[in-house]
Amino acid sequence: MNGENQASESSLPAGPEGLAPHSSSSFDWRGSLRSVLLGLVIGSAVLAVVLPATRTLRQAQPVAAAPAVMQRQLVMGDQATSADVRQLAQAIVNRGDNGRLPFVLIDKRQAQLLVFEASGRLLGATPILLGYAAGDDSVAGIGQRPIEQVRPSERTTPAGRFVAEPGRNTRGEDVVWVDYEAAVSMHRVRLTDPKERRLERLASPNAADRRISYGCINLPVAFFESLLWPTLRAKGGVVYVLPEYKRMAEAFPTLLPALQPAAAESLARRAPQAGPARLQHLI
Numbered sequence: 610m611n612g613e614n615q616a617s618e619s620s621l622p623a624g625p626e627g628l629a630p631h632s633s634s635s636f637d638w639r640g641s642l643r644s645v646l647l648g649l650v651i652g653s654a655v656l657a658v659v660l661p662a663t664r665t666l667r668q669a670q671p672v673a674a675a676p677a678v679m680q681r682q683l684v685m686g687d688q689a690t691s692a693d694v695r696q697l698a699q700a701i702v703n704r705g706d707n708g709r710l711p712f713v714l715i716d717k718r719q720a721q722l723l724v725f726e727a728s729g730r731l732l733g734a735t736p737i738l739l740g741y742a743a744g745d746d747s748v749a750g751i752g753q754r755p756i757e758q759v760r761p762s763e764r765t766t767p768a769g770r771f772v773a774e775p776g777r778n779t780r781g782e783d784v785v786w787v788d789y790e791a792a793v794s795m796h797r798v799r800l801t802d803p804k805e806r807r808l809e810r811l812a813s814p815n816a817a818d819r820r821i822s823y824g825c826i827n828l829p830v831a832f833f834e835s836l837l838w839p840t841l842r843a844k845g846g847v848v849y850v851l852p853e854y855k856r857m858a859e860a861f862p863t864l865l866p867a868l869q870p871a872a873a874e875s876l877a878r879r880a881p882q883a884g885p886a887r888l889q890h891l892i
Contacts, residue, residue, distance in 0.1 A: 684730040691716055693851055700864040702729040711846040717853050720819035733836045736811055738819050738827035740766035745852040752792035764823045768852035768860045774845040785841050787848050798827040
């Protein structure tokens with residue numbers, strides 16, 4: 610048996626390095642080498658195609674364009690308004706204080722509201738109803754009080770610069786919030802109390818007759834729906850409420866220079882003296 614085994618083994622052909630193959634299914638090293646080389650060639654070709662395409666895509670990425678410079682110019686035409694309104698509007702346009710937002714000017718002495726494009730072009734003006742009490746500040750915490758607890762002397766429309774936002778009030782009505790904390794907004798005229806005669810007051814040429822609200826700014830329905838709301842409902846705007854007693858430079862310190870003492874005294878004399886007794890029966 611040993612001789613037969615030796616004879617049969619010696620008759621097998623020698624493999625590489627003098628090793629005998631184990632069987633007919635033994636490892637084919639030549640075929641594997643060819644496969645590896647072929648794989649390297651194909652991989653190189655793929656990389657040559659993919660890499661340039663990747664670089665091309667990166668180079669093709671669009672570059673964000675810088676926002677266009679807004680051409681600002683105050684355009685009011687022959688709109689009748691006060692000198693203070695024109696002075697403030699010009700200062701807003703000169704400084705670009707409103708950014709890219711539309712802006713609104715409210716002249717409390719004249720009970721007038723003006724709406725402007727961001728560039729400074731007047732879109733429209735209207736008479737409005739304002740807070741019953743004269744004054745330039747809201748009472749602290751007034752926005753958290755029930756409306757029936759707000760005394761007549763506290764029903765003021767605050768003066769100053771406000772970033773206004775569109776929204777809804779507790780009744781679900783569209784409003785533009787001027788001072789949310791103080792619950793002051795611009796909205797359609799409300800006719801909840803017939804004794805107040807709000808529509809009649811809106812039509813009055815006397816600005817003092819248009820002092821009746823709790824502090825909110827009431828607009829004619831048509832003006833609110835056709836102009837104010839479409840202009841401000843998307844992004845809001847900036848609202849500038851001119852003061853009654855404060856100097857303009859106090860209300861808008863970053864926009865207007867301080868007035869000389871003589872001018873300040875003249876301005877104080879022009880401030881309206883609200884007469885609660887005149888409208889008391891209508892509240």
